[in-house]
Amino acid sequence: MAEAVSTQRKKIHPHKFTLWVGIGSIIMMFAGLTSAYIVKGSMAGWTTIEMPQLFYYSTAVMLISSFTMQWALKSFKERGMQQYRRLITVTLLLGLGFIAMQIIGFSQLWEAGTKLKGATGAGQFLYVIFGLHAVHVLGGVIALVVIFIKAFSARIRNYNPVPVEVMSTYWHFVDLLWVYLFVFFLFKL
Amino acid sequence: MSHGHAEVLTTHEVHHDEHGAHHHHQSFVSKYIFSQDHKIIAKQFLITGMIWAIIGGLMSVLFRLQLGYPDQSFPWLEDILGNWARGGKITPENYYALVTMHGTILVFFVLTGGLSGTFANFLIPLQVGARDMASPMMNMLSYWFFFGGSIVMLSSLFIQTGPFSGGWTAYPPLSALGDASPGSKTGMDLWITSMALFVVSSLLGGLNYISTVLNLRTKGMSMTRLPLTIWALFFTAVLGVLSFPVLLSGFILLLFDRHGGTSFYLSDIYIAATNQALPNEGGSAILYQHLFWFLGHPEVYIILLPAMGMASEILSVNSRKPIFGYMAMVGSMFAITILAFLVWAHHMFVTGLNPFLGSVFVLLTLLIAVPSAIKVFNWLTTIWKANIKFTPGMLFALGFVSLFISGGLTGIFLGNSTLDIHLHDTYFVIAHFHIVMGVSAFFGMFAGIYHWFPKMYGRYMNNTLAYIHFWVTLIGAYLIFWPMHYEGLAGMPRRYLDYSNWSSFNQFGDLNKFISTVAMIVFAIQLLFVFNFFYSIWKGRKVTTQNPWGATTLEWTAPIHPGHGNWEGEIPEVHRWAYDYNKDDRDFIPQTEPISANESKH
Numbered sequence: 001m002a003e004a005v006s007t008q009r010k011k012i013h014p015h016k017f018t019l020w021v022g023i024g025s026i027i028m029m030f031a032g033l034t035s036a037y038i039v040k041g042s043m044a045g046w047t048t049i050e051m052p053q054l055f056y057y058s059t060a061v062m063l064i065s066s067f068t069m070q071w072a073l074k075s076f077k078e079r080g081m082q083q084y085r086r087l088i089t090v091t092l093l094l095g096l097g098f099i100a101m102q103i104i105g106f107s108q109l110w111e112a113g114t115k116l117k118g119a120t121g122a123g124q125f126l127y128v129i130f131g132l133h134a135v136h137v138l139g140g141v142i143a144l145v146v147i148f149i150k151a152f153s154a155r156i157r158n159y160n161p162v163p164v165e166v167m168s169t170y171w172h173f174v175d176l177l178w179v180y181l182f183v184f185f186l187f188k189l
Numbered sequence: 190m191s192h193g194h195a196e197v198l199t200t201h202e203v204h205h206d207e208h209g210a211h212h213h214h215q216s217f218v219s220k221y222i223f224s225q226d227h228k229i230i231a232k233q234f235l236i237t238g239m240i241w242a243i244i245g246g247l248m249s250v251l252f253r254l255q256l257g258y259p260d261q262s263f264p265w266l267e268d269i270l271g272n273w274a275r276g277g278k279i280t281p282e283n284y285y286a287l288v289t290m291h292g293t294i295l296v297f298f299v300l301t302g303g304l305s306g307t308f309a310n311f312l313i314p315l316q317v318g319a320r321d322m323a324s325p326m327m328n329m330l331s332y333w334f335f336f337g338g339s340i341v342m343l344s345s346l347f348i349q350t351g352p353f354s355g356g357w358t359a360y361p362p363l364s365a366l367g368d369a370s371p372g373s374k375t376g377m378d379l380w381i382t383s384m385a386l387f388v389v390s391s392l393l394g395g396l397n398y399i400s401t402v403l404n405l406r407t408k409g410m411s412m413t414r415l416p417l418t419i420w421a422l423f424f425t426a427v428l429g430v431l432s433f434p435v436l437l438s439g440f441i442l443l444l445f446d447r448h449g450g451t452s453f454y455l456s457d458i459y460i461a462a463t464n465q466a467l468p469n470e471g472g473s474a475i476l477y478q479h480l481f482w483f484l485g486h487p488e489v490y491i492i493l494l495p496a497m498g499m500a501s502e503i504l505s506v507n508s509r510k511p512i513f514g515y516m517a518m519v520g521s522m523f524a525i526t527i528l529a530f531l532v533w534a535h536h537m538f539v540t541g542l543n544p545f546l547g548s549v550f551v552l553l554t555l556l557i558a559v560p561s562a563i564k565v566f567n568w569l570t571t572i573w574k575a576n577i578k579f580t581p582g583m584l585f586a587l588g589f590v591s592l593f594i595s596g597g598l599t600g601i602f603l604g605n606s607t608l609d610i611h612l613h614d615t616y617f618v619i620a621h622f623h624i625v626m627g628v629s630a631f632f633g634m635f636a637g638i639y640h641w642f643p644k645m646y647g648r649y650m651n652n653t654l655a656y657i658h659f660w661v662t663l664i665g666a667y668l669i670f671w672p673m674h675y676e677g678l679a680g681m682p683r684r685y686l687d688y689s690n691w692s693s694f695n696q697f698g699d700l701n702k703f704i705s706t707v708a709m710i711v712f713a714i715q716l717l718f719v720f721n722f723f724y725s726i727w728k729g730r731k732v733t734t735q736n737p738w739g740a741t742t743l744e745w746t747a748p749i750h751p752g753h754g755n756w757e758g759e760i761p762e763v764h765r766w767a768y769d770y771n772k773d774d775r776d777f778i779p780q781t782e783p784i785s786a787n788e789s790k791h
Contacts, residue, residue, distance in 0.1 A: 029437060036453075
């Protein structure tokens with residue numbers, strides 16, 4: 001509620017700051033999971049898997065979407081609303097594409113024989129960690145849908161860049177988080 | 190953020206700049222139920238926490254009945270508990286369910302949600318000089334996730350197989366295998382669901398508390414002018430935001446082990462109940478313990494820090510003296526926050542942890558004694574030679590210090606991995622943590638309620654009832670938990686239903702009866718407090734002055750009944766720290782008063 005904060009001293013917008021703290025919180029969650037992976041990976045009976053090719057492509061999709069998000073923010077700030085709308089749509093589609101690719105990647109792994117049941121191994125961790133990351137991307141996609149609707153609504157005229165800035169920061173974060181997780185698994189598999 | 194965005198404020202916002210407080214009429218639902226006012230949300234947390242405290246406290250009375258009188262049956266128990274107490278005796282499964290729920294409820298729903306949920310919400314905006322939290326909407330959601338989690342946890346008490354019964358720490362395999370015990374079936378699913386909702390609530394709240402303290406302080410309110418309550422609540426929120434997600438990670442893996450057939454925590458298990466060997470291999474229950482205690486230990490300080498902060502504030506106000514060693518207080522809270530993350534394995538000394546690693550954790554654990562001792566020293570020097578006003582809030586703050594000292598000293602015993610071989614999982618541990626974080630955090634909470642009740646409701650609580658409440662609770666708490674040290678030193682293990690087959694513990698039969706009797710009396714006195722609380726909301730003596738305790742902090746510059754927005758007109762500006770008591774022959778100088786030319790330095 002902006003009205004509660006409008007009379008306050010402003011350094012960084014509180015919503016942006018809240019997002020950064022939230023990002024710290026999400027980092028702790030994945031730090032917990034990846035350190036669990038490291039601990040388990042050094043134990044006897046650990047099995048590894050082959051990283052599906054598709055995840056390389058989904059990495060590319062994620063990186064491109066980060067680029068379009070940044071471009072969308074730039075257009076918004078320059079009041080290039082037409083271009084902003086196009087770019088936000090592209091980002092949204094790329095985000096959905098990423099989630100779809102993750103799901104297909106999971107099903108490829110599943111068919112290649114990596115199941116949840118039974119002995120522990122890298123595959124089980126991969127499903128959980130990549131799955132949780134996909135849930136965080138899904139959260140971003142839902143936020144993108146809200147921004148998308150606002151961008152195409154004829155009724156709302158809003159040039160406040162804070163929501164778009166918050167959105168883009170979060171989107172870059174899930175992008176970087178994915179790169180970290182992907183590289184982590186590449187090294188550890 | 191750059192300064193170029195001022196022009197995008199809508200007319201709505203400008204309107205509020207002029208008035209400050211809200212005046213428009215709100216419906217009952219938006220004012221008291223789905224409220225975004227931090228003060229109402231604080232009261233919602235408080236009253237929900239009180240209901241949980243009654244439920245959780247009643248559970249302890251029920252299992253103390255079993256522990257005090259293991260050979261007797263109470264037919265009336267079957268009347269109220271039904272199958273939980275067939276033939277008037279609590280069944281073993283339900284005894285475990287009771288202790289598990291008592292722990293879960295008191296640690297999370299009362300002393301985390303009820304304590305920091307209440308006071309972080311109530312005090313942060315009022316004491317830093319903000320109209321509300323950084324995001325009132327998220328703040329409201331925080332309460333409703335807490336409420337949802339509460340409903341799910343409560344409903345688990347009423348299902349046929351009973352609530353979860355494997356201990357509040359929910360260690361696998363008991364928590365991971367539905368066949369392991371009745372409580373591990375649906376009860377455990379509800380437990381995890383409820384806890385996940387609780388974690389979300391804590392995170393939403395914590396994010397808000399941090400960004401409010403760092404970003405929404407009023408003009409002149411530098412970090413070193415913050416009252417210690419705010420510092421404490423700030424560090425509490427930092428702890429929660431960094432440790433609860435790790436707990437959630439642990440729960441997610443646990444869920445996969447329960448329902449996906451994975452082996453994160455499970456290995457080589459044979460279930461006697463179903464005569465079945467499980468296919469799980471390679472899992473490690475220790476992994477869960479690491480993930481759990483990485484939250485679990487900071488959680489202790491999440492519970493304790495708000496009590497420390499409030500006690501500091503209340504001791505200073507009622508001693509009419511500045512807090513001794515303000516920066517040392519902040520520094521020691523910071524040290525506690527850092528150390529909280531580095532000591533979790535002291536809960537695991539006997540689970541097969543590498544002894545060398547254990548010795549590192551012993552060192553780090555004992556280091557916590559340093560900031561704790563600094564704080565105790567500063568509290569004692571604050572009240573030293575002071576003209577103390579023994580208000581109920583002050584008495585409870587003094588009680589907090591007493592309990593923190595007594596309970597903290599036994600922590601030095603338990604922090605030693607060698608002594609822990611003998612003491613782990615005995616009544617000594619129960620005595621230690623109940624005194625140092627259970628009862629003492631409750632005392633901090635009571636101190637806070639008595640002290641800030643006039644600000645919350647514009648009325649006072651009844652002093653006579655409060656004094657009775659204080660003395661019975663303080664004496665009762667020591668009478669309940671002090672003897673448990675002896676039982677624990679003798680080796681009496683915790684979590685047992687019946688010790689009568691154990692001839693070495695027969696000597697404690699009468700002591701157990703005594704403890705149970707005192708526990709019932711203390712519980713009854715808490716109901717007196719609850720009565721006092723609700724009676725005083727409507728019938729208490731009215732507050733007639735803005736600043737009844739003569740305190741310096743900002744909340745007492747707001748109207749007696751602050752609206753949503755807290756101050757009419759401008760938010761006051763701050764010119765000094767929060768502890769100018771008895772300075773230059775003046776009883777107190779509010780934070781809003783500019784420093785005059787001929788004023789002495791601190």
